[in-house]
Amino acid sequence: MTERVEAKRRAPLSRDRVLGAAVELADNAGIESLSMRSLSGELGVVPMALYKHVSSKEELLDGMVDVVIGEIDTQIRGIDWKNAVRQRILSARQVLLRHPWARQVIESRTNKSPVVLGYMDSMIGIFRAGGFTVDLTHHVMHAVGSRMWGFTQEVFDDSQTESQSVDPELQAAMFSEMAEKYPHIVEMAMAASHQGESVVGQGCDDQFEFEFALDLLLDGFERLHQRQWTSTGRSRRGGSI
Known part of the structure; x- marks a missing residue:
């Protein structure tokens, strides 16, 4: 065990290795424990060595988000748009459950990296390939919101x-x-049915609640798509769907 740790520490430093170690540290000890000093200690290097690969902690956090998003399964082929979106979002949710700290970091990012933009573009592409207009897709993406990253803001979060x-x-x-x-x-x-491991709130089955809301949205999107819905000429204050 000690030999493996030492071998890992002696491995050449690279951006990928720095980001991987940062993700592992956050997974094991929480995002609050992450600093350039603590990360350099994990890697067995001096803190200044990290700055050759990430210019600041903010860049480090951006890179960690890229690593997490890279774990989402985007290779879904041969199924309709509705199931493709559902599988993509549930894959994102599994990734967020593996990295509980990631939600906080994703919400804190103000700049969108090429990885983030690429993921968003591919999500939009699923709807467009399914025949959705640009207009409807615009509003659909607003409705999906943070669900595309695998989380939502719960109103009952105790x-x-x-x-x-x-x-x-x-x-x-x-x-x-x-x-x-x-x-x-x-x-x-x-x-409410009680689930001791819920992260939504006491007594809630968080996975059920997440999928329940997701399916409601997808069913609504499908109805709008079938009706060839458009926002043109509609009041911003209402109107039936």
């Missing part, structure tokens, strides 16, 4: 408090008070 230890009696009292003030929220929470 995953930060779920793991905290709470006295059962105190919890019951808090729940009773909540039920008086917010009966519909409590009613829905009580009806």
Whole structure:
């Protein structure tokens, strides 16, 4: 084991190796642990050696996003646009689950690299190849939003408090008070199927919720496409779909 680690440290430094080590460090210890100094320690080099391959931590983070996006399966052939989009997005979700830190970093990026632009272009291409107009594709991409990267912003996200230890009696009292003030929220929470590993929120099956929303969108896109929907002349405030 020690020999393998030493051999890895002696391997020539390259941009790919730097980015791979950064991703591995973030996977194992969290993105908060990542710094040029901690990364150089993992690689067994002095910090200045990293700057030959990445000019700053921001460039390092951009490169890490590229590595993650590169893991998404884009080689989907021979199926209709709807299944192609579904498989692509679910592949992206699996990648994000392997790299929990990536969502935070993707959301923080202000510049889009060629890898990011290429991925977005290929996603648009699926809809265009499926016969969607440029107009409809424009609005579809807005609706897809962050789902193309495998995540969404959940309205009920109490995953930060779920793991905290709470006295059962105190919890019951808090729940009773909540039920008086917010009966519909409590009613829905009580009806949810409980999944201990959920990252959406306490009591939610996060994978089910993700696919449920995705399928609703895809079904809606399909209906609009079949109706040859166009935004031309439509009010920005409404109109049936």
